Amino acid sequence: MLQSTERKREILATSQQLFKDHGYASTSVRDIAKALNIEAASLYSHIESKEDILKITCFELAEKFESAIKEVNDIYFNAEEKLRMAIKFHVEILTHNLNAAVVFIREWRHLSDESKKEFIEKRNAYEEGIREIIQTGIDEGTFNEIDKRFAALTVLSSVNWIVEWYKEGGRLSPEEVANNLSDFILTGLKASNPTQLF
Amino acid sequence: MLQSTERKREILATSQQLFKDHGYASTSVRDIAKALNIEAASLYSHIESKEDILKITCFELAEKFESAIKEVNDIYFNAEEKLRMAIKFHVEILTHNLNAAVVFIREWRHLSDESKKEFIEKRNAYEEGIREIIQTGIDEGTFNEIDKRFAALTVLSSVNWIVEWYKEGGRLSPEEVANNLSDFILTGLKASNPTQLF
DNA sequence: ATATTTGCCTAACGATCGTTAGTTATGTTG
DNA sequence: CAACATAACTAACGATCGTTAGGCAAATAT
Numbered sequence: 001m002l003q004s005t006e007r008k009r010e011i012l013a014t015s016q017q018l019f020k021d022h023g024y025a026s027t028s029v030r031d032i033a034k035a036l037n038i039e040a041a042s043l044y045s046h047i048e049s050k051e052d053i054l055k056i057t058c059f060e061l062a063e064k065f066e067s068a069i070k071e072v073n074d075i076y077f078n079a080e081e082k083l084r085m086a087i088k089f090h091v092e093i094l095t096h097n098l099n100a101a102v103v104f105i106r107e108w109r110h111l112s113d114e115s116k117k118e119f120i121e122k123r124n125a126y127e128e129g130i131r132e133i134i135q136t137g138i139d140e141g142t143f144n145e146i147d148k149r150f151a152a153l154t155v156l157s158s159v160n161w162i163v164e165w166y167k168e169g170g171r172l173s174p175e176e177v178a179n180n181l182s183d184f185i186l187t188g189l190k191a192s193n194p195t196q197l198f
Numbered sequence: 199m200l201q202s203t204e205r206k207r208e209i210l211a212t213s214q215q216l217f218k219d220h221g222y223a224s225t226s227v228r229d230i231a232k233a234l235n236i237e238a239a240s241l242y243s244h245i246e247s248k249e250d251i252l253k254i255t256c257f258e259l260a261e262k263f264e265s266a267i268k269e270v271n272d273i274y275f276n277a278e279e280k281l282r283m284a285i286k287f288h289v290e291i292l293t294h295n296l297n298a299a300v301v302f303i304r305e306w307r308h309l310s311d312e313s314k315k316e317f318i319e320k321r322n323a324y325e326e327g328i329r330e331i332i333q334t335g336i337d338e339g340t341f342n343e344i345d346k347r348f349a350a351l352t353v354l355s356s357v358n359w360i361v362e363w364y365k366e367g368g369r370l371s372p373e374e375v376a377n378n379l380s381d382f383i384l385t386g387l388k389a390s391n392p393t394q395l396f
Numbered sequence: 397a398t399a400t401t402t403g404c405c406t407a408a409c410g411a412t413c414g415t416t417a418g419t420t421a422t423g424t425t426g
Numbered sequence: 427c428a429a430c431a432t433a434a435c436t437a438a439c440g441a442t443c444g445t446t447a448g449g450c451a452a453a454t455a456t
Binding site for chain 2: 022023025026080083106109110134137141142143144146147150151153154155156157158160161164165172180181184185186187188189190191192
């Protein structure tokens with residue numbers, strides 16, 4: 001007897017805010033209800049379970065990432081363009097769904113075994129998409145020969161970390177954040193080094 | 199009436215393992231006791247509270263990081279050497295205290311307000327140490343002019359992420375991990391670019 | 397006007413939570 | 427041997443957990 005999707009979106013949004021601030025395990029169903037000014041039991045007209053909220057949150061975001069990486073890898077570009085575009089999309093998804101993104105990044109471990117397995121598969125597929133971009137760059141000769149697995153993880157960790165400090169309406173727009181990240185990841189900290197010229 | 203430090207170390211180590219695997223909030227005092235084959239109440243001969251375990255774990259690691267960054271910044275080196283050394287120490291601390299490190303990185307949010315405040319201060323001081331190294335590089339002219347705050351956070355995020363995949367006795371030694379990370383952070387993905395030569 | 401659906405309510409369930417009080421074997425030390 | 431310290435125990439506390447059953451007023455559909 002689940003009801004209007006509109007009310008469900010409110011419940012999801014409120015829950016994501018609370019899960020972000022206090023963690024999934026430390027947020028009770030009663031906390032969520034209180035934030036919505038209703039009773040805990042009333043939530044169950046809209047959701048199946050507490051884990052239902054987590055599951056929907058994690059998988060909705062996973063789908064967005066999935067579409068984004070497909071879009072990038074289906075179009076023909078060189079590796080640098082692809083990576084810049086992937087980072088741009090990734091940052092956009094994170095910043096436009098900040099609360100959900102934090103839950104996606106931090107709280108997926110609390111999914112049931114079954115859902116967790118599926119989630120990890122989707123995450124692996126996404127990582128594989130990033131690795132393909134890096135491989136493209138190596139094949140082109142435009143990227144350094146580097147451990148792909150290591151590089152993909154390092155790229156993703158620095159991109160994901162923005163949820164820890166990004167503030168809506170802050171100093172940097174999502175686009176600027178994405179550009180800064182891309183520059184950092186592509187060229188590193190060091191100023192161009194004249195000793196590499198021979 | 200707190201007892202032998204030896205037994206307390208066992209309790210800490212066991213708790214850290216469980217906190218790493220299931221999270222602080224989802225690990226009950228009874229879970230910890232069960233893993234040690236004792237009753238939950240027996241733990242209280244050794245610890246003050248559940249949060250006590252978290253507090254000790256977070257602050258012991260914070261101290262290690264504090265000493266490391268002091269050691270790096272007190273010795274005179276150029277920025278690249280300093281950064282490489284800081285990353286090497288950081289990776290060593292993480293890999294030699296893997297369970298505690300995961301708790302330090304993921305679970306500090308569950309500290310009491312008072313402890314959390316102190317923890318954040320210590321973390322900020324550490325980040326400031328990293329920013330100083332970056333500033334040194336900019337002053338030297340060996341690092342690109344870059345947003346220091348942004349750079350420090352990005353460096354730390356990629357270094358901290360290793361706890362998600364590092365396995366003791368795995369393919370890469372801590373030293374190799376540190377070197378790979380330093381190379382990545384210093385020179386980026388892109389092969390040295392001839393269009394930058396004028 | 398009547399029937400149905402919606403969105404909430406109260407009340408309660410059994411389980412589990414962190415923690416305390418008080419006790420008891422098992423050494424260890426004088 | 428007597429006194430003490432150690433490291434565990436049993437039992438229980440009040441609080442809170444996710445969830446279910448059943449009801450009720452207001453809105454909507456027929």
